[in-house]
Amino acid sequence: MNKLTKNTLSGIEKQLQDIQNILAKDLCDLNSIAPIKKSENWERKLGGGGKSISISGNNIEKAAVNFSSISGKNLPKSSVALKSTAKNSTRFHAIGVSVISHPQNPFSPTGHMNIRIFIEINSKNEIVNWWTGGGFDLTPFYPMLKEAKAWHQNAKQMLDQYNKSYHSKFAKMCDEYFILPHRQEHRGIGGIFFDQLQHKELQDSIDLLTDIALCFTNSYKSIVNNTKQKQHSKGDKDYQLYRRGRYVEFNLLFDRGTKFGIESNGRADSILASLPPEVRWPSIKTAGIKKREKKLLHFFHKRWKEYL
Secondary structure, three states: OEEOOHHHHHHHHHHHHHHHHHHHHHHHHOOOOOOEEEEEEEEOOOOEEEEEEEEEOOOEEEEEEEEEEEEEOOOOOOOOOHHHOOOOOOEEEEEEEEEEEEEOOOOOOEEEEEEEEEEEEOOOOEEEEEEEEEEEEEEOOOOOHHHHHHHHHHHHHHHHOOOOOHHHHHHHHHHHHOEEOOOOEEOOOEEEEEEEEOOOOHHHHHHHHHHHHHHHHHHHHHHHHHHOOOOOOHHHHHHHHHHHHHHHHHHHHOOHHHHHHHHOOOOHHHHHHHOOOOOOOOOOOOHHHHHHHHHHHHHHHOOHHHHO
């Protein structure tokens, strides 16, 4: 049984904070003009805190990279760990990093990634249970076959280094999770998603989380760099703002991270930082929107197996 020393906990926090800084730098670098970057440290009254970084620039309209480390005695009702919590645990620690990016150009996709580790300790300050979770997904506004293929292939190549079965499991979970049931639509082209995973020892799992974050940022940078200068019309932009509404609907209605953050009395501004800066829900769809959406939903119907 491992003891959760201060160095152990602070060491995990340091590794995830380093990941946060890498992600923030990469998003800043996607702008050709120095973006506006704001950092804010925050504390949670019930235990823990975090750091929120917001970025806005000429290519990335709005991005948020959040780090949080919270602790407490009782889990929020939305936590998937409720059924598997150790009987002798007296306190939990949840440490994570999340990133969301909403580009200016409608031909650049929205990108999302999060990684987290959950640790339970007993009265002797020993680790009695732990698991990891997270993943990433991509939400284009226009079909992008070449980019979709690279997105899924990069994820598989990275995961195969850890376990050959992970990609098919995580990709399937992603398809099942990032979906809007009331519209019968996938949120995007998918990616990977997993929860309650123990990959070998604790440090092995942290290494996996690190590689997931690096895989995301490397893939996303490549896609945005290839699309951020594409010419677009007002109609293209209007369509992007309309489709952003789907992202808002998912995050407010179904996202576990949003529910966990709210129920655990997290920082509301950080929790809702994933929402786009501008979005529209037109009461009547124009012919242009209908035409674009038909093509996009046909593209979304393809799943990860078709790109490998």
